[in-house]
Amino acid sequence: MRKLRNAIILSLFILLTGALSCGQTGQSTSVNGQKLFTVIRGDLFINVKGTGHIETTREVRLSFSTSGKIDKVYVEEGDSVNQGDVLAQIETDALELALSEAIVNHEEAQIAVFEMEINLKNAEIALEKAQDTYKWPELEVAEADVEEAETNLQYAIDHGYEALILRYSALLEAAEKRLNAMLSGADPDEVVIKKLQLEKTNQSLELAERSLELANQSLNFARKQLDEAAIVAPFRGIVASIDTEEGDVIIASNPVVHLVDLAILELLVEIDEMDIAKVEQNQEVIVHMDALPETSFEGVVNTIYPLPAQTTGLVMYNVKITIELLEKSDIKVGMRAIADIVIDKKSNILKIPSQAIKQDSTGRHIVQVLEGNKLLERIITTGISNGFETEIISGLSENEVVAY
16 A cells, blocks of 8 residues: 555656656656656556545543532543443432432332241131131141141051951041031131231232332442442543533533544545546545645545535535545544545556657557657557546557656
């Protein structure tokens, strides 16, 4: 790309002076008032030119999400910052207090839920006891007696012990009567009361869970506000402006710091309708700025807009060019810039000034070649041309001298 830049600067010099400077060999003394040039090898570029102004690809106006008093401003206009750097801070005493209160309320809500869960379990147990007075532990013993009597009776039946069958049948009948009496011993009124208490406890638990959810939201909000009490750079860039000072009281969402990314810039240029068809995405571009005449920058065609923008009767098309700056430069957003879009290029070719090429009566390209001390016409075949230099495909050799 450095060779590309130098070659285009050379072409611009030719445009301004109307003469070709070719290093060791160039314009010499005239012959019969004609200028002499030596055929050389070199690179040839065909460019499409456009003008526009430098823009940034990424910028943001940063603000606080909450109102407050500016405690610290850590940067100044023009400072370079990295992603994650803290740029400004508001006072956090009130926010820290709000966070502490939110933490306490959240813990109290957690305790309330835990207590309600215990109360609910106790209410369930109380209802079970009310429904069955002898459940604890008399009913379990009675149930075990029935099971034992059933087992013994079955054993007697299996072995044909008639005396034992009668005995265990009587014991089973007695155990079942005792169990049934226990099961029918619940107080209906007490059961109703315990059911109501269980329902109320369940409602209290639901309310406590909702309170815990609100306390959790309040805690997250308090933490978020404290975290956002500092403005942090979202990307690497330059501080373009600061709209506050330490001690100022600012309102939430009001811009405080204007941050721009100057690592990658854009240039929006206008291209004439006669040239736009030659422009393609990803073509190389050399960018020059009026304010920095001795410096050029490398770019690439990013976007070609499909719709025309008519200006003073002319049909022009916008083309967006991306400029990547690998080192710190003096380029500024808003600077007027000229873009040379390279639409074709050839390397190590024979070339001469376009002014030296004429046409004969049949339309063939001819040049005057110095042979000895005479100028003789010679037919040549040409290739690409940028209007100032033209490629010679055949008819001339390197270091021959042509005149015009």
